[in-house]
Amino acid sequence: MAKIYSENSTKNLNDLKPKEETVKFLLNYSKALSVIDYNKMKFEALLN
Amino acid sequence: MQHEIITDATLVSNYIKGDESALEILIKRHKQKIYSFIYSKVYDRDVAEDIFQDTFIKVIRTLKRGAYNEEGKFLPWVMRISHNLVIDFFRKNSRMPKFDNNNEFSIFSVLSDTSLNAEKKIIKEQVENDVRRLVDELPQDQKEVLLMRIYNDMSFKEISDRTGVSINTALGRMRYALINLRKIIDKHNIVLTN
Numbered sequence: 001m002a003k004i005y006s007e008n009s010t011k012n013l014n015d016l017k018p019k020e021e022t023v024k025f026l027l028n029y030s031k032a033l034s035v036i037d038y039n040k041m042k043f044e045a046l047l048n
Numbered sequence: 049m050q051h052e053i054i055t056d057a058t059l060v061s062n063y064i065k066g067d068e069s070a071l072e073i074l075i076k077r078h079k080q081k082i083y084s085f086i087y088s089k090v091y092d093r094d095v096a097e098d099i100f101q102d103t104f105i106k107v108i109r110t111l112k113r114g115a116y117n118e119e120g121k122f123l124p125w126v127m128r129i130s131h132n133l134v135i136d137f138f139r140k141n142s143r144m145p146k147f148d149n150n151n152e153f154s155i156f157s158v159l160s161d162t163s164l165n166a167e168k169k170i171i172k173e174q175v176e177n178d179v180r181r182l183v184d185e186l187p188q189d190q191k192e193v194l195l196m197r198i199y200n201d202m203s204f205k206e207i208s209d210r211t212g213v214s215i216n217t218a219l220g221r222m223r224y225a226l227i228n229l230r231k232i233i234d235k236h237n238i239v240l241t242n
Contacts, residue, residue, distance in 0.1 A: 016084040018100045023075055026104045030071050035112045042113050 056122035064111055075104065078123055082130055089134045099137060103130040175240050182232055190225035193218050 029046075036043040056074065063070040082103065087096040106129050110116050116125075164172060183191055192211060196202045204222075208215045233240065 016087050016096075017080050018083045018097055022097055022101050023072075023079065026075060026101065026108065027068070027072055029105060030108045030112075031068055033108060033112055035109075035114075044109065044113075 060111065060116065060122055064114065064116070071108070074122065078126065081123070082126055085127060086130050086134060090137065095137065099130060099133045102133050106133075178238065178240060182229055182238075185232060186225055186228055190221045190228065193221040194225040197222055 032046050034045050034047060036045060054073070056077075059070040059074050063074070079100070083096060083100050086099045086103075087093070090096055090099065103126060107126055183194060186194065193207055196207045196210065197204070202210070204215050204218050207218045211218065213221075232238070
């Protein structure tokens with residue numbers, strides 16, 4: 001009988017998630033970032 | 049459950065209009081798929097985390113700048129960004145070999161595979177044959193000293209004992225042997241490289 005040795009790692013791969021801090025950082029980054037339109041130019045400003 | 053009802057396209061347009069919570073739903077909905085995709089390529093949790101973060105920074109900037117125009121294809125677009133960042137990561141790494149700084153001594157940092165491949169082996173053999181033929185052209189006394197020194201790895205003291213000449217004479221013959229070899233090589237434009 002052939003054994004599927006990769007079974008566990010495949011299962012783990014589907015359980016992978018980024019850290020909660022990373023998601024929080026991204027949400028905060030998004031809130032802090034504002035793009036200012038000026039004369040067809042776009043400026044990014046990070047306001048914390 | 050309400051999250052599942054709202055489509056990605058609606059969430060994206062809500063987010064562009066300023067609804068920050070839409071982004072949260074989008075990230076939570078797709079984070080596992082995107083993160084496992086990145087991890088399946090890099091096999092390193094920290095690197096995957098970095099690329100995941102960079103991916104969404106790009107997503108956020110593009111959306112906020114109003115440069116996103118692929119409505120209805122949010123996930124494939126994000127996957128494409130992460131895929132490009134994974135490629136960037138490998139490109140950067142191949143230019144700059146990484147040292148694992150995990151405090152473990154890696155034997156491979158001091159050991160490398162020095163064995164030659166088939167082509168280099170053939171070239172090496174050819175070079176050695178050429179050198180032997182050149183050595184054969186040398187005057188007998190010089191050739192004798194050179195063979196004892198280089199091929200038999202004898203000291204000049206041993207050479208002087210064996211040939212019955214002084215150490216200085218043996219040294220001189222060795223010197224002339226090398227000078228003559230270089231002369232022959234230059235004269236005939238012989239290329240000895242490996």
